[in-house]
Amino acid sequence: MIACSTLVAGFAVTYALQGTAQIPSSSSVCPRPPAGSVVNNPPEIRNPDASNPANFTVLDPLRTIAIIDTQAQLTAAAISSASASAPELNVDLTEVSGDRFSGLNQENPVQQRTLYFSENDTGTVFYITVLGNQPKVFDPNFKTPDITVEEGTTEDWLVQNRAQEAHVFHIHQIHFLVLESPDPSEIGTLRDTIEIPTWNGDLNTPFPSVKLRMDFRGAQKDTSIAGTFVYHCHILEHEDKGMMAAIEVKS
Numbered sequence: 001m002i003a004c005s006t007l008v009a010g011f012a013v014t015y016a017l018q019g020t021a022q023i024p025s026s027s028s029v030c031p032r033p034p035a036g037s038v039v040n041n042p043p044e045i046r047n048p049d050a051s052n053p054a055n056f057t058v059l060d061p062l063r064t065i066a067i068i069d070t071q072a073q074l075t076a077a078a079i080s081s082a083s084a085s086a087p088e089l090n091v092d093l094t095e096v097s098g099d100r101f102s103g104l105n106q107e108n109p110v111q112q113r114t115l116y117f118s119e120n121d122t123g124t125v126f127y128i129t130v131l132g133n134q135p136k137v138f139d140p141n142f143k144t145p146d147i148t149v150e151e152g153t154t155e156d157w158l159v160q161n162r163a164q165e166a167h168v169f170h171i172h173q174i175h176f177l178v179l180e181s182p183d184p185s186e187i188g189t190l191r192d193t194i195e196i197p198t199w200n201g202d203l204n205t206p207f208p209s210v211k212l213r214m215d216f217r218g219a220q221k222d223t224s225i226a227g228t229f230v231y232h233c234h235i236l237e238h239e240d241k242g243m244m245a246a247i248e249v250k251s
């Protein structure tokens, strides 16, 4: 038996030839197997002429059989995990929450928003920004809330992490239903806090994100949530360095 091996697209490929092969000393990477030999790895050998077993073709073992783009794999993985379907969303939420969150998964959101966590280049100033607005540090004496919503509605928020460290989205006063997450175990859960994993800094890679059904139904379900409150990164150092914003729920 003669073991043949080569590298194809960075991976070692080994196959074996059996029989009474005469191996030319000038043979390149792997010898041409003799007629009648048993080839253990048919994909490397093609014999288009079954009537004449001597007429086979040995394909170049160094040929490119695949181009493996590791970045593309990461991208595909990120996309598929973030858009994983969520069988949990079909559950009756009354079973886990009583009436308070029932029907949240069936609501039609009145608004879609994208928010994102980001930092300055030196990682000393922190922002949470509604897409379309300018990033700014939180002003505790703000005059205008960053987001205004109507009580009695639901909205879907895509929250991205555009920073190269993890951030944790937290909102006061209400809860949300996790619709999409890189962590499938979080999908379908009711929360007021969720971590968004670190972005790898490659602009070809989607920002890690979660999609949340925000429940502003308030008085419809429980007690009124009308008023102004905040959402922020739950890592206190980040929050204190600007990563906080205000929302007003109008009754």
Ligand SMILES: [Cu+2]
Residues within 6 Å of the ligand: 166, 167, 168, 233, 234, 235, 238, 239, 243
């Ligand atoms: Cu943070």
